[in-house]
Amino acid sequence: METLINGLSLGGIYALIALGYTMVYGIAKMLNFAHGDIIMAGAYAILLVVGMTGNLLLSVVALIAAIAFCVLLGVTTERLAYRPLRGASPLAVLITAIGVSYLLQSIAQLFFTSEGQPVSTGAAQLGSVTFLGANLKLSSLITLGLCVMIMTALTLFVDKTRVGRAMLAVSEDRGAASLMGINTNLIITLTFAIGSALAAFASLFYLMQFPVVSPTLGSMPGIKAFTAAVIGGIGSIPGAMVGGVLLGVIECVCQSIPALSPYTIAIEFGLLIIILLVRPVGLLGKKRREKV
Amino acid sequence: MALLTVENLQVSYGLIRAIKGVSFEVNEGEIVALIGANGAGKTTIMHALSNLIGKDAGTVHFADTDITHTPAHKLVPMGLAQVPEGRRIFQELTVAENLRLGAYTRKDKAEFNEMLEKMFERFPILKERRKQVAGTLSGGEQQMLAMSRALMSHPKLLLLDEPSMGLSPLYVNTIFDMIRQINEEGTTVLLVEQNAKKALSIADRAYVLEIGKIAKTGTGEELLSDDAIRRAYLGD
Ligand SMILES: Nc1ncnc2c1ncn2[C@@H]1O[C@H](COP(=O)(O)OP(=O)(O)OP(=O)(O)O)[C@@H](O)[C@H]1O
Numbered sequence: 417m418e419t420l421i422n423g424l425s426l427g428g429i430y431a432l433i434a435l436g437y438t439m440v441y442g443i444a445k446m447l448n449f450a451h452g453d454i455i456m457a458g459a460y461a462i463l464l465v466v467g468m469t470g471n472l473l474l475s476v477v478a479l480i481a482a483i484a485f486c487v488l489l490g491v492t493t494e495r496l497a498y499r500p501l502r503g504a505s506p507l508a509v510l511i512t513a514i515g516v517s518y519l520l521q522s523i524a525q526l527f528f529t530s531e532g533q534p535v536s537t538g539a540a541q542l543g544s545v546t547f548l549g550a551n552l553k554l555s556s557l558i559t560l561g562l563c564v565m566i567m568t569a570l571t572l573f574v575d576k577t578r579v580g581r582a583m584l585a586v587s588e589d590r591g592a593a594s595l596m597g598i599n600t601n602l603i604i605t606l607t608f609a610i611g612s613a614l615a616a617f618a619s620l621f622y623l624m625q626f627p628v629v630s631p632t633l634g635s636m637p638g639i640k641a642f643t644a645a646v647i648g649g650i651g652s653i654p655g656a657m658v659g660g661v662l663l664g665v666i667e668c669v670c671q672s673i674p675a676l677s678p679y680t681i682a683i684e685f686g687l688l689i690i691i692l693l694v695r696p697v698g699l700l701g702k703k704r705r706e707k708v
Numbered sequence: 709m710a711l712l713t714v715e716n717l718q719v720s721y722g723l724i725r726a727i728k729g730v731s732f733e734v735n736e737g738e739i740v741a742l743i744g745a746n747g748a749g750k751t752t753i754m755h756a757l758s759n760l761i762g763k764d765a766g767t768v769h770f771a772d773t774d775i776t777h778t779p780a781h782k783l784v785p786m787g788l789a790q791v792p793e794g795r796r797i798f799q800e801l802t803v804a805e806n807l808r809l810g811a812y813t814r815k816d817k818a819e820f821n822e823m824l825e826k827m828f829e830r831f832p833i834l835k836e837r838r839k840q841v842a843g844t845l846s847g848g849e850q851q852m853l854a855m856s857r858a859l860m861s862h863p864k865l866l867l868l869d870e871p872s873m874g875l876s877p878l879y880v881n882t883i884f885d886m887i888r889q890i891n892e893e894g895t896t897v898l899l900v901e902q903n904a905k906k907a908l909s910i911a912d913r914a915y916v917l918e919i920g921k922i923a924k925t926g927t928g929e930e931l932l933s934d935d936a937i938r939r940a941y942l943g944d
């Protein structure tokens with residue numbers, strides 16, 4: 417039970433990050449390898465606001481600051497680095513994204529050195545509640561609850577609003593979408609903004625569980641979330657949620673079993689390979705029709 | 709009065725010039741057909757008009773406005789809509805969602821509902837299928853959806869790129885009837901067609917495109933009775 421809740425909340429974090437990968441992939445048709453580093457940037461924003469105070473109210477303020485900073489950063493990288501390459505070969509865009517990733521890490525190193533810096537969000541003081549005999553960390557429950565709320569809101573936004581519908585249209589056929597009067601550049605910018613805002617939430621939730629900030633903080637959750645997005649079917653929003661949660665639960669279950677815990681990462685990526693062998697488009701991915 | 713004026717349009721793909729200086733105009737209220745063999749450059753012209761691809765040279769005016777470089781999405785609220793070649797409906801969205809996207813630039817809800825009723829009246833099948841994913845419609849139904857979707861934006865000028873492509877004769881007739889009806893209701897039409905006979909028979913005027921250049925122009929009737937045209941495009 418405890419493992420399950422921890423796994424679900426870690427999975428929620430992966431899902432939030434995976435949504436950023438999958439939405440950008442679906443709508444802008446590119447793999448944004450720098451997405452993990454947006455989480456790192458958000459984490460530094462939180463560090464600057466909260467520091468070691470452990471003040472919960474300050475953590476909320478920090479979250480808002482991180483959202484603002486991540487959105488600004490995400491939109492700026494899209495504008496400066498990716499938009500000039502629209503229509504260029506996918507490989508050129510991919511290499512640019514990798515370059516942006518290293519650039520962001522180097523900038524962080526320049527300002528904050530490469531040392532890990534502890535941060536106290538106040539999550540530890542939250543303590544835990546006992547439910548059905550299980551000892552559940554309140555911070556995990558909060559993470560889980562908020563992740564569910566954010567993902568429900570996102571799903572409703574995409575499925576039910578005019579702008580959400582425009583996002584789906586751009587993802588399916590950018591040219592046809594612009595013939596509907598949709599400003600496709602604006603929709604792509606918005607997608608980056610949403611992905612970055614989700615990443616900022618992920619920054620805070622991640623720091624609540626692993627409270628040390630360093631310039632490479634984004635790499636591991638970034639790679640894991642990317643894996644989750646691929647497992648779920650890249651480009652699919654529910655796929656990213658399912659993939660993230662699946663990966664988080666597997667990770668926590670593996671780590672709670674001493675015999676398996678050293679092999680956790682191998683098991684996770686092994687799962688990716690198996691799923692891709694059985695279903696190359698991922699669990700909920702759709703086979704893309706080839707354009708005529 | 710000319711609603712669309714195209715002057716010396718030139719378009720290239722890489723080093724290959726596909727459109728080599730094309731000029732034509734479409735007057736308000738007309739149906740103008742653009743016919744030509746496969747690869748003549750009809751779709752290229754349509755894409756260039758909506759600025760889905762760039763132009764090398766030339767100007768395009770819509771009424772009195774220079775729209776040579778106006779981005780595609782800004783043309784729709786001005787009254788220029790296009791049903792592109794291959795229909796390109798949003799296959800993964802429902803029929804109703806496709807129609808809503810057609811009205812993306814119109815914010816008046818009452819007007820939207822009125823338009824929707826009109827489309828459903830014209831094509832009851834769309835009403836029946838409104839909650840169905842558009843990719844599951846038949847080719848003919850998809851074409852009707854594509855045309856209805858374009859009409860949802862209240863265009864002054866409708867660009868149609870091969871609306872009869874791949875359809876059975878019955879549907880071809882329905883589509884051409886619909887084009888005539890749309891025109892009678894006040895929408896000007898620029899029609900690209902492989903089916904030259906049908907196109908010329910409903911067109912006020914037509915242009916014949918041969919490898920990137922206008923080879924001939926005249927009224928629909930004139931071209932229908934032109935021997936060279938009959939041999940080349942009507943299979944007589
Ligand atoms: N994306 C492209 N890249 C390179 N060349 C292209 C591209 N699209 C079209 N062409 C070339 O431009 C020329 C005109 O093509 P276009 O599609 O405009 O013809 P069309 O008149 O619409 O033909 P069809 O009746 O078959 O639809 C052709 O020679 C075609 O091969």
Ligand SMILES: [Mg+2]
Pocket residue numbers: 750751752793870
């Ligand atoms: Mg064509």
